[in-house]
Amino acid sequence: MNIVIMGCNLIAVNVAEKMSQKGNHVSIIDVDADNFLIIDETENIKTIIGDGTVSSDLESVGIEGSDIFLALEPNDNRNILAAQKVKSLYNIDTILCLVSDPKKDGIFRKLGLNVISTTSLISDIVLDSIR
Template structure:
C-alpha cells in the first residue's frame, strides 16, 4: 500500500516506521526538515519538506497516487483541513486524522473523517492501570479501540450469577476465567454460570 504520512513528530515518525517495516511504500511530509531525525536510521521511505496545506508539496509527495493518508500533526485545525483536502480535492477515501482535543471529535466525524485521539486513549489506559489489578489489553480494529480488563470475584460476590456482575456503562461481559485458568467465552447465548471466589470476569468496552 502507498501511504502518505503528514507530520513527522513522535507519532508520525513512529507510524511511518511501523508502516515501513510492514513493507508499505511510505512518504512523510513535514515543514521542518529537522523533524526527519525522528525517523529510524533504516527508514526506507521518502521524506518531503513542505507545508502540509501546500497542494504543490502534496503533489510532490505523490498524493495523487497514494492509497491512504494519515494526518498526524499536533495542530487539530491543520489536520482537519488537510484531511478534507485529501478527501474532497484528491479523492482519497482512506484518511485518518489525529486529534488532540477529545471534545472536537464530533467535529471531525461530522465531516465523515476517521479519527484517533491519543489523549483519550492514554486517559482510559491510565485509569484502567490505576484501578484494575490485572493489566488491561487494548485491541484496535479499523479506527476503533476496545479495551479488555479483568475483575476478580471476591468473597462478597461468591455465588452470584455471571449476569449479576457489576459493570460500568458501555461494558459487556466477554468471558470468564476459572480459578484453574480455563477461559469460557460468552457467546450471547444462555451462559449464566454461578461464579466462585477466585474466578475472573473479562469485561470489554470500546474506548475510541
C-alpha cells in the same frame, strides 16, 4: 500500499517505520527539515519538506497515487484542514486525522473524517489501569 503522512514526530515516525518494514511505500511531509532527524537512516522512508495543507505540496509527495493519508501533526486545526482537503480533492481509500482536543473529536467525525483522539485514548488507558 502507498502511504503519505503529514507531520514528522515520534508517533508519525513509529507508524512510518512499522509500515515501511511491512513493505509499504511511506512518505512523510513536514514543513521543518529538522524534524526528519528523528528518522532512522536505515528505514526506507521518503521525506519531503513541504506543507501538507497545500495542494501542490501534497501532489509533490505523491498524494494522487496513495492509498492512505495520515494527518499526524500536533496541531488539530492543520490536521483537519489537510484531512478535509485530501478527502475532497483526492481519491484516497483511508484518511486518518489525529486530534488532541477531545472537544473537537465529534466535530471532525461529523465532517466524515476518521479520527484518532490521543487524549481520549490515553485517558481511557489510565482509567482502565486504576480500576
